[in-house]
Amino acid sequence: MEEEREISDMEQSQPDSATVENGVMLVVNHSHIRPPFSVVLATVLYCAEFVCALVLCRKYHDTGDTIWMSFTIVFVLVPAVLIQLTLTFIHRDLGRDRPLVLFLHLLLLGPLIRCFEALVVYFKAGRKEEPYVTISRKISLKKGQGIPTEWEIGHSERKLAAHRNAFKRTAVIQAFLGSTPQLTLQLYATIQEKYVFSNRLILMIITLISITYGALVCSVLAIQIRYDDYKVRLRPAAYFCMIVWRGLEIATRVTALVLFSTALTYYVIPVGLGNLLFFFFLPWGEFWAKKGSLPENIEKNFSKLGTTVVLCMFTLLYACINIFCWSAVQLDLTHRELIEKKQRWDRLATYYCGRFVENFLLITLWYFYKSDFYEYVCAPLLVVQLLICYSLAVLFMLLFYQFCHPCRRLFRYNVHDCLHCVCCRKGKERDRRRRGELPPSYSTAATMVLVPEEQLELQDTQNSQQPPDITSQLGERETAIIDDTTDAA
Numbered sequence: 001m002e003e004e005r006e007i008s009d010m011e012q013s014q015p016d017s018a019t020v021e022n023g024v025m026l027v028v029n030h031s032h033i034r035p036p037f038s039v040v041l042a043t044v045l046y047c048a049e050f051v052c053a054l055v056l057c058r059k060y061h062d063t064g065d066t067i068w069m070s071f072t073i074v075f076v077l078v079p080a081v082l083i084q085l086t087l088t089f090i091h092r093d094l095g096r097d098r099p100l101v102l103f104l105h106l107l108l109l110g111p112l113i114r115c116f117e118a119l120v121v122y123f124k125a126g127r128k129e130e131p132y133v134t135i136s137r138k139i140s141l142k143k144g145q146g147i148p149t150e151w152e153i154g155h156s157e158r159k160l161a162a163h164r165n166a167f168k169r170t171a172v173i174q175a176f177l178g179s180t181p182q183l184t185l186q187l188y189a190t191i192q193e194k195y196v197f198s199n200r201l202i203l204m205i206i207t208l209i210s211i212t213y214g215a216l217v218c219s220v221l222a223i224q225i226r227y228d229d230y231k232v233r234l235r236p237a238a239y240f241c242m243i244v245w246r247g248l249e250i251a252t253r254v255t256a257l258v259l260f261s262t263a264l265t266y267y268v269i270p271v272g273l274g275n276l277l278f279f280f281f282l283p284w285g286e287f288w289a290k291k292g293s294l295p296e297n298i299e300k301n302f303s304k305l306g307t308t309v310v311l312c313m314f315t316l317l318y319a320c321i322n323i324f325c326w327s328a329v330q331l332d333l334t335h336r337e338l339i340e341k342k343q344r345w346d347r348l349a350t351y352y353c354g355r356f357v358e359n360f361l362l363i364t365l366w367y368f369y370k371s372d373f374y375e376y377v378c379a380p381l382l383v384v385q386l387l388i389c390y391s392l393a394v395l396f397m398l399l400f401y402q403f404c405h406p407c408r409r410l411f412r413y414n415v416h417d418c419l420h421c422v423c424c425r426k427g428k429e430r431d432r433r434r435r436g437e438l439p440p441s442y443s444t445a446a447t448m449v450l451v452p453e454e455q456l457e458l459q460d461t462q463n464s465q466q467p468p469d470i471t472s473q474l475g476e477r478e479t480a481i482i483d484d485t486t487d488a489a
Contacts, residue, residue, distance in 0.1 A: 039115050055199050078178065101113055121160055183208060184258055225329065230407065234406055242400055256366075280319040359386070359387075
């Protein structure tokens with residue numbers, strides 16, 4: 001079994017103490033528990049968008065705009081109901097005696113009670129807990145090798161981690177099943193009515209923040225899922241690149257769709273439906289091509305029909321994300337974790353090239369078929385600005401993968417390889433393998449150590465002849481373990 005390794009772009013903090021007892025290394029941590037900021041932020045965005053949408057519906061009702069009011073209600077209720085189901089499913093409340101919690105979920109107030117529970121756990125545990133063993137890795141000796149078999153963490157941290165993971169999923173659902181269509185609708189209504197009032201503007205700002213946060217959570221979750229064998233931490237520069245990258249990408253995409261819909265209203269339906277169906281059936285097409293079988297670890301009590309329904313909902317969310325921005329993950333319905341862990345640079349390049357061409361065509365068609373309302377707007381300048389903004393989004397994405405991605409040293413190729421010819425790249429890699437050198441690092445500090453396979457085989461031979469030394473195997477790595485990083489988003 002592969003040993004746990006840590007990748008960090010930040011300066012690593014050492015635990016307070018570490019002892020070895022009966023073949024088990026105990027890492028004692030006296031540090032503060034991480035506050036559940038992600039839980040609070042997701043709850044605030046959910047409540048703010050819900051309340052602003054209801055106030056806006058009241059405004060539409062007073063002005064007689066029945067169509068805008070109906071769509072606004074739909075784009076509020078659908079993600080709210082899905083969020084309640086997601087929280088209930090993750091926390092498994094249906095099999096527990098919690099009538100108050102279930103009643104609040106029926107009132108669409110589930111995120112509030114969950115956030116309250118997370119805050120109670122945090123404050124009850126105290127900002128500084130009593131000394132206890134936060135991480136305990138048991139070592140079983142097998143063929144002269146120490147094999148880590150189990151993690152034991154504090155009860156409070158385990159509860160907070162469960163809440164963080166649940167709210168990260170709900171943030172993605174809220175962003176791409178509710179906020180993105182809501183922002184598109186309100187921007188379209190604003191252009192059609194040629195007037196912006198405060199309630200609508202506030203709702204549009206909140207939805208844009210929610211979408212950007214959801215896309216940021218997608219990127220962080222993709223890194224954590226793809227590199228789950230490592231402890232991953234991101235620098236502030238990485239967050240800055242991702243926020244600018246995602247914000248510009250989503251804002252440009254939504255603007256292009258809205259402008260196109262104002263000029264060719266009915267033609268936007270096949271464009272959006274074509275995108276949705278393509279990304280929805282793409283994972284299923286690959287699944288049928290591989291002739292794979294459905295994973296059985298989603299839920300033990302699920303039948304094949306239940307598993308198929310859950311996978312369809314998961315694929316629908318994946319398709320909705322890819323309509324507006326890059327999802328950062330590729331679905332593999334044959335894998336038990338449903339995520340393809342290989343970094344697919346070809347798909348990344350294909351997606352952004354295709355999306356750039358599509359946005360360019362949508363904006364060009366809008367330019368030729370725009371209404372008289374845009375006579376007071378410099379249309380060529382607006383087209384150039386949108387294309388530049390999307391190009392800047394791609395640029396910040398490249399900067400993130402080249403310099404700020406915490407696991408970039410694990411990439412076989414990176415962005416800079418595109419500047420070299422294939423022959424030179426192969427020649428350098430062949431020489432590097434002969435010398436046993438590591439791939440080039442773009443970090444200012446060393447993040448991890450990779451050992452060639454020949455040295456590992458030699459070490460295994462030596463371990464089989466000598467008694468195992470647990471401290472030499474784990475001392476430096478185990479004491480470098482830091483607090484749980486599930487609050488990264």
